[in-house]
Amino acid sequence: MAEQLFLLLFNGLAYGILLFLMAIGLSVTMGMMNFVNLAHGAFAMLGGYLAITLCTTLGIPFLLCLPMVFVAVGILSAGLEAGLYRRFYRSTQLNQVLLTIGLSLMAIAGATYVWGPQLLTLKVPDFLSGQTRLFGIEVGTYRLFLILAGAAIAGALVFGLERTRFGAMVRATVDNRRMAQSLGINVNRVFRLTFALGSGLAGLGGALAVNFLGGLLPSFALGYLLVYFLIVVTVGGLGSTLGALAAAILLGISDAAAKFYAPQIASFAIYFVMVVLLMWRPQGILGRR
Amino acid sequence: MIRIAAGLSLPILALILAGGAAQAEDPIKIGVLVAHSGPFADYGTEMINGMKLFLAQHGNAIAGRQIELVDKDDTAAGDVTKRLAQEMITNDKVDMLVGFTITPEALAVAPLATEAKKPMVIMNAATSVITEKSPYIVRYSFTLGEIASTLAKWSADNGLKKVYTLVSDYGPGINAEGAYKKSFAAAGGTIVASDRSPLKGPEFAPFMQRVKDAKPDALFVFLPSGEQGVAMAKAYQDAGLAAAGIKLISTGDVTDEAVIDQLGDPGIGMITAFHYSSAHPSQVNKDFVKAWEAAYGTKLRVDFMGVAAYDGMHGIYDALTAQNGKVDADTTVNLLKNAKFESPRGPLWIDPDTRDAVNTVYLRKVERQGGRLENVEFQSYPDVKDPDHPK
Numbered sequence: 001m002a003e004q005l006f007l008l009l010f011n012g013l014a015y016g017i018l019l020f021l022m023a024i025g026l027s028v029t030m031g032m033m034n035f036v037n038l039a040h041g042a043f044a045m046l047g048g049y050l051a052i053t054l055c056t057t058l059g060i061p062f063l064l065c066l067p068m069v070f071v072a073v074g075i076l077s078a079g080l081e082a083g084l085y086r087r088f089y090r091s092t093q094l095n096q097v098l099l100t101i102g103l104s105l106m107a108i109a110g111a112t113y114v115w116g117p118q119l120l121t122l123k124v125p126d127f128l129s130g131q132t133r134l135f136g137i138e139v140g141t142y143r144l145f146l147i148l149a150g151a152a153i154a155g156a157l158v159f160g161l162e163r164t165r166f167g168a169m170v171r172a173t174v175d176n177r178r179m180a181q182s183l184g185i186n187v188n189r190v191f192r193l194t195f196a197l198g199s200g201l202a203g204l205g206g207a208l209a210v211n212f213l214g215g216l217l218p219s220f221a222l223g224y225l226l227v228y229f230l231i232v233v234t235v236g237g238l239g240s241t242l243g244a245l246a247a248a249i250l251l252g253i254s255d256a257a258a259k260f261y262a263p264q265i266a267s268f269a270i271y272f273v274m275v276v277l278l279m280w281r282p283q284g285i286l287g288r289r
Numbered sequence: 290m291i292r293i294a295a296g297l298s299l300p301i302l303a304l305i306l307a308g309g310a311a312q313a314e315d316p317i318k319i320g321v322l323v324a325h326s327g328p329f330a331d332y333g334t335e336m337i338n339g340m341k342l343f344l345a346q347h348g349n350a351i352a353g354r355q356i357e358l359v360d361k362d363d364t365a366a367g368d369v370t371k372r373l374a375q376e377m378i379t380n381d382k383v384d385m386l387v388g389f390t391i392t393p394e395a396l397a398v399a400p401l402a403t404e405a406k407k408p409m410v411i412m413n414a415a416t417s418v419i420t421e422k423s424p425y426i427v428r429y430s431f432t433l434g435e436i437a438s439t440l441a442k443w444s445a446d447n448g449l450k451k452v453y454t455l456v457s458d459y460g461p462g463i464n465a466e467g468a469y470k471k472s473f474a475a476a477g478g479t480i481v482a483s484d485r486s487p488l489k490g491p492e493f494a495p496f497m498q499r500v501k502d503a504k505p506d507a508l509f510v511f512l513p514s515g516e517q518g519v520a521m522a523k524a525y526q527d528a529g530l531a532a533a534g535i536k537l538i539s540t541g542d543v544t545d546e547a548v549i550d551q552l553g554d555p556g557i558g559m560i561t562a563f564h565y566s567s568a569h570p571s572q573v574n575k576d577f578v579k580a581w582e583a584a585y586g587t588k589l590r591v592d593f594m595g596v597a598a599y600d601g602m603h604g605i606y607d608a609l610t611a612q613n614g615k616v617d618a619d620t621t622v623n624l625l626k627n628a629k630f631e632s633p634r635g636p637l638w639i640d641p642d643t644r645d646a647v648n649t650v651y652l653r654k655v656e657r658q659g660g661r662l663e664n665v666e667f668q669s670y671p672d673v674k675d676p677d678h679p680k
Binding site: 142214 | 326328330331333484486489490491492516518522523529547553588
């Protein structure tokens with residue numbers, strides 16, 4: 001009985017962390033920069049495909065691929081920010097939505113062209129597959145790895161945004177752009193770096209998710225948008241790292257519990273939890289605005 | 290100005306009319322409804338490849354009339370499919386409608402086929418009820434009922450007494466679950482429990498935990514071909530079900546050739562039931578797979594959808610040839626529903642009463658052959674009809 005509950009919580013936690021990893025980048029761009037970036041899924045997809053190319057095709061070790069993907073997607077997005085996104089910071093949210101949905105559709109077509117429409121998988125090293133004993137109970141090794149990776153990323157982000165000079169500059173820029181500028185902060189640069197950080201995280205999340213999801217298809221860019229990205233960010237509270245983490249874990253565990261105890265309602269349990277949480281706190285669990 | 294324009298318009302009109310008459314033979318137009326974008330794009334590519342391969346092999350003209358595929362991306366969304374079908378019927382004046390990857394596409398177009406009297410050839414969509422929706426529908430693919438009921442029969446014959454079922458929570462899944470349960474119970478087996486997983490959810494661990502606690506002899510699974518099957522197989526491994534002695538049996542969707550290599554080594558030994566395997570040991574199939582790979586490579590391997598599209602085109606080609614290039618709707622349907630030929634999948638014939646494909650269903654085991662994974666057939670059940678049709 002205790003073992004059953006432990007496994008349930010462990011699997012729920014791993015699933016929640018997966019949601020967190022995929023959504024946290026959006027929480028950064030949408031929450032901090034107030035830009036509705038629905039092309040987040042496209043960056044995540046790109047991360048997944050890059051990881052497959054680097055790791056499976058070129059044979060680079062998986063753990064080395066992850067930072068490479070993060071950096072590559074970040075750099076690419078910085079270019080996109082300078083050329084395209086910047087012009088839309090001040091436009092209406094509807095324009096931003098249309099622009100980024102359009103970008104996602106282009107990304108899907110592009111990925112189909114480059115990588116083909118078929119399912120691709122990412123082979124993880126042997127020490128990350130199979131099972132591991134944790135407190136005497138067999139658990140999936142990759143799931144354990146996801147939990148550790150999620151904790152590390154959440155820790156780094158909280159530290160980076162709350163405790164460092166760059167974090168203070170980001171928060172100042174978000175709170176009052178004009179004032180930040182008059183204090184000598186290079187606002188454009190801060191935004192570009194923030195955007196690159198958010199997109200890089202999206203790519204990293206995508207790369208980590210492929211093995212869990214069973215594979216990658218070009219439709220990934222929009223297919224997981226609602227559940228994985230928007231729900232977590234909204235329920236967690238815009239721009240709050242810890243909020244997104246709490247929301248993702250809560251949703252992951254409720255999904256696992258619903259599937260285990262009442263599979264008949266499992267299809268909509270995650271949405272039900274979302275509605276209840278948003279009725280309780282419309283601004284999100286740890287949202288400020 | 291207006292006068293000149295008016296003066297010119299008559300000769301131009303005459304020229305257009307003359308041009309129309311001068312064109313001796315109009316092409317035979319076949320409206321293709323499959324997805325080229327969205328989550329079903331890979332299915333659409335398989336099907337288009339199958340149709341084109343048949344035409345490339347047999348020439349795309351019948352009695353001097355070219356065969357023209359009017360191919361539009363329907364994104365596999367019922368409402369889009371319906372709109373495009375309407376466009377094809379009224380603007381493009383197609384002679385028939387083919388394709389239909391998933392059930393909603395077929396159901397959306399069925400009333401139009403009846404109204405406009407257009408033969409409609411189903412090349413994948415596998416829910417039983419489809420062929421009953423219009424007398425102009427003929428199916429060249431398969432139904433899940435055929436597969437699931439045969440697998441149930443095999444399970445009972447091979448000493449499985451208690452089975453847990455897990456299917457995707459949508460039409461075909463419920464279809465498969467029902468057919469398996471009915472046939473397994475009739476053979477004296479017990480269904481321990483039946484779960485349905487959300488169509489888009491990739492997380493199977495909690496389900497596997499439930500299955501492990503229920504201790505059945507086997508777990509029967511139906512999931513649409515794609516990443517979910519891989520995720521499920523992984524969760525099955527991670528939860529240690531194989532070690533607990535719980536066999537995994539499924540319909541061939543999970544080990545579909547388009548994704549089978551992505552299952553990797555954990556896939557080896559999986560037992561599935563299906564009507565087509567690219568390793569089917571007949572000469573017809575060997576030639577077919579060879580031609581396919583010569584034309585399209587091995588990146589997207591041929592699977593049951595490619596074959597059904599190929600066979601569908603085969604049926605159409607024969608029906609049009611028999612009419613010497615004329616296309617009469619009722620005659621065409623009549624010919625289509627009486628077809629019988631050797632397909633790469635094995636013998637294929639259409640039951641004229643239900644207008645549905647009658648397949649040989651094979652039991653297969655995943656093995657490594659020639660450097661890649663294949664579904665190797667080890668037992669066959671000939672002439673399986675869909676168990677859910679009223680007749």
